Amino acid sequence: MRTTKNKFFPFSPIKSIVLVFLAAAIVFAAVVAKQPQATVRLHDDQIEVQQLTNAIAEYILEKGYNYKVERVESTIKEIRTHLINGDIDLTLELWLENNLVWYQNSMDQGIIKDLGKLYSGGKQYWIVSRWYADSHNIRTIFDMKNHWQDFLDPDDPSKGIFFNCIYGWTCRDINKVKLHAYGLDRYYNTVSPVSPESLKSIYRNAGKMRIPVFGYYWEPNSIMLTDNWKILEEPPYSREIWKKVITSAEDPSATTLQQACAYNDTGAHKVASRNFYKKHPELIEMFSKMTINMDHFNAIFLRNNKEKRTPSSFRNFALEYLESHPDQWRSWVPGEIADRIEKNLIKDGHTATGD
Template identity: 30%
Template sequence: MQKRTFSWMLILIAAAMLLAACQPTAAVNESGAAPASQPSAAAEEKEVIRFGDQQWDTLWINNAIAGYIIEHGYGYPVETIELTTPVALQSIETGDIDVIMELWRANIMEWYNRVTTEGVVVDLGNSFDVSTQGWYVPRYVIEGDAERGIEPLAPDLKTVYDLANYTEVFQDREDPSKGVFVNAITGWQVAEVNRAKFKAYGLLDLYNFQEPGSSGALDAAIAGAYKKGEPVLAYYWEPTWLMGTYDMVLLEEPAYNDECWAEISQYVEGTISLDEVTETSGCAFETTGIHKGVNAGLIERAPEVTDFLEAMEIPTPLLNELAAYLASDDAIDADDTAVYFLQNHADLWMEWVPEETAAAVQAALE
């Protein structure tokens, strides 16, 4: 029994020596000591960077372009999470998502002022330089369309005040005594901004509100009416594929001013009721650049990524073109549109990143 045990011990010792001989010799430093072990692959893994997707086309494009560069240029995995706007705002505040590429600040005034003042969310500047939003109607409603056999239904419609004369043109089928306004998506703060404006313009008792539950439903309401040659009055914004595809007219409003927007803010924030809104609240949206924001924690976790995001800005005319490309038969989806942009506008995006990052992105594209 002892002899058998001794034999097995010799076999085990020999096996251990053989395994040791097969291992590469550890390097030594100048003192003769072995260096500290290198971090494992698991330790070097980078955390996922999460983008909020509130479901509109230019945001899809901006997310896809930023995500491609971050993933292939900086080596971070990227995830895009579909959220309603209220949930997205809450999520970037708590750090459940890291990036919102389009902060339409005028529509989220109370939240934006609070989180940026507290430093929870950091504004990284423009995603694009010019935005327009307001109330639109198809041009054929005003001018007609001879090719489609459409007669003008509201030839004198120029301003929002003129809408008082055209409730029958934009008649609510469920309540024929009033017109219907296709408002912003349910949950968007701008839907309440529009209510304040209707009160200020004396239109609140003349129109009902239809609030779609998603950007797809909003687009369908406008595009569906347009294709049929029917009148439609709706809130919308630019740049978008829809505005690039259909001939729409933005109704005139009094110019933006701070006093007006201060009263609108009071209503949106709940300081005053809709009954207390006055004519002061009647003014256009401010035409500004649309900014991007990140959770403050991302700056500490991935400063090279936030440097890139801060530099990233696509001119509005180009973003309009990309939105039209996304809506065309040439594009499969926003990811495909991002590749199209990166392949055709290297002179622009290479300015946003260091040379080695640009080289890595180029290699991925090839």
């Protein structure tokens, strides 16, 4: 029996179904292509090491996972509110010891999620120009009581200047508590620069002009890679004393302390908002695995110590890290994501060569 094609339905039923599915797939792909990329909002405190780690995370998120990244400048005090409200998704730089009370309360309430340490070995301390310390035999913070005249505050010549933490940083309040407990507030006023770059400039210019300075600093960073600074000895860290210091720093009405101690050597924790933790399990897995050896930070900073820092500088530093340490970052991500990142590194003129 001969069959004839219907002039109105020239295709077989199977072909028609296939074409319908193909058309649907094309439409779906077009819709997906037009959809904006999801955005991850990273905390940016403007310190060198965080700008570098943010640049590393940004490259991985954009090139490996196809996410956009927005960096939100905030102080550490502001980040507390931003994380809870969901205005920022993640910080890669929470110094837990400095934020102990808030951290414990927030973790107990389940409103933040700790993804572990990004790096270990971070330090905080009080420093004085080494040439001055050596010439005056200064070793401890208590020795500074006898030398305030050489650090005069131009606005109050009855005292010297202690360069404190940045406005909005919790260590600013901690240092004020410690300064009083050590009996040094009788001899020194505190001055808080407006940004990390301002504090770095104060120290660098003082070194060039051979002006003695006394203040707070931390590592990892480029300044402490030089031998220009004497770290002053303090009473050793005590968990019991530190809790009292933090409580007093958080609550101005708390009992004034007569005893304090050194900062504990710690590291930066990665902390996510509750909503980000729930919505992005694949990124939470990556960030939970993300750890960086502090020696790698120092090596990058040392090689580029004279360069003026710009956003493009930190992107280049991130590419340098990704190129030099593929065994590290490949362990953070699935194989197909790692391959995608490596292809983009090659496009950008870098090859992951290994340690």
